[in-house]
Amino acid sequence: MLAALNLPSFLWLWRIAAWSMGLSISAYLLLAVTGGWLFVSHRQQGGQLESQLKNQLENQLATPANRPSWLRPLHLFTGGVIVLLVLLLLAVGLVGTFGYYGSLGHSPHLIAGLTVVGLTLLSAWAALRISPERPWARPLHLGVNLALLIGLTAVSWTGWTVVQKYLP
Ligand code: HEM
Ligand code: HEM
Incomplete structure (x- = not known):
């Protein structure tokens, strides 16, 4: 690791960043699809509004009939x-930047990165709290995920801007 830090360029760093970022965005898209499916399967329960609301609460932890059993585990696994x-x-x-400069905070990329990490952890935390006793957890999970979309765009944009500095 120390030898890697002495490399004259950030090529190794942005290669890992680009690959992990590609995977992160793929994971986000898969979460949006499986999450959207979970969302729809909740709302298809029951006919009338009243029974629909009741079913929504009751079925949050059970597996509704119109939902394949692997859907929720897949969503959770992708979330992990x-x-x-x-x-x-x-x-x-952090390691790459600190190893190279001996300090942090060279661009808005730092704020964007910290924000994305915070939002991802908040989303996972809220997701694991979804239950009938905690009606705030589901809307929080959804709202944070929307913010995460903006965050991922910002971190990719600022990361790419930083990479330009190292390209000839
Ligand atoms: C950060 C990691 C994530 C974890 C650990 C996670 C976990 C969960 C869990 C446990 C549920 C409840 C499932 C159920 O009701 O049976 C859920 C629901 C949902 N998630 Fe996620 N999720 C994550 C990220 C995301 C992302 C990034 C999106 C969208 C882009 C998303 C969209 C949804 C949607 C739409 C629902 C359904 C809510 C509803 O039924 O009203 N999730 N998630
Ligand atoms: C979730 C995604 C990401 C997170 C959490 C993240 C986080 C960070 C953090 C915290 C730093 C230190 C910044 C500083 O102290 O100034 C950093 C540096 C850096 N990141 Fe990222 N990053 C992400 C995605 C990316 C992407 C997509 C790229 C490029 C395509 C990238 C390229 C870089 C580069 C080149 C540096 C060196 C900073 C500099 O020279 O100013 N990162 N990253």
Whole structure:
């Protein structure tokens, strides 16, 4: 690792960043699709509004009949993957930058990176709290995920801007 830090360029860093970022965005898209499906399967329960609301609460933890059994585990697994990827990107970014400059905070990329990590952890935390006793957890999960879309765009944009500095 120390030898890698002495490399004259950030090529190794932005290669890992680009690959992990590609995977993160793929994970986000898969989460949006599986999450959207979970969302629809909740709302298709029951006919009348009243029974629909009741079913929504009751079925949050059980598996509704119109939902394949692998859907929720797949969503959760992909969620775990995106958490790990984002933490990996944070570690590589911090270690790489500190190893090269001896300090942090060289561009808005730092704020964007910290924001994305914070939002991802908040989303996962809220997701694991979804239950009938905690009606705030579901809307929080959804709202944070929307903000995460903007955050991922910002971190890619600022990351790419930083990479331009090292390209000939
Ligand atoms: C950060 C990691 C994530 C974890 C650990 C996670 C986990 C969960 C869990 C446990 C549920 C409840 C499932 C159920 O009701 O049976 C859920 C629901 C949902 N998630 Fe995620 N999720 C994550 C990220 C995302 C992302 C990035 C999106 C969208 C881009 C998303 C969209 C949704 C949607 C739409 C629902 C359904 C809410 C509803 O039924 O009203 N999730 N998620
Ligand atoms: C979730 C995604 C990401 C996170 C959490 C993240 C996090 C970070 C952090 C915290 C730093 C230290 C910044 C500083 O102190 O100024 C950093 C540096 C860096 N990141 Fe990222 N990053 C992400 C994605 C990317 C992407 C997509 C790229 C490029 C395509 C990238 C390229 C870089 C480069 C080249 C540096 C060196 C900073 C400099 O020279 O100013 N990162 N990253």
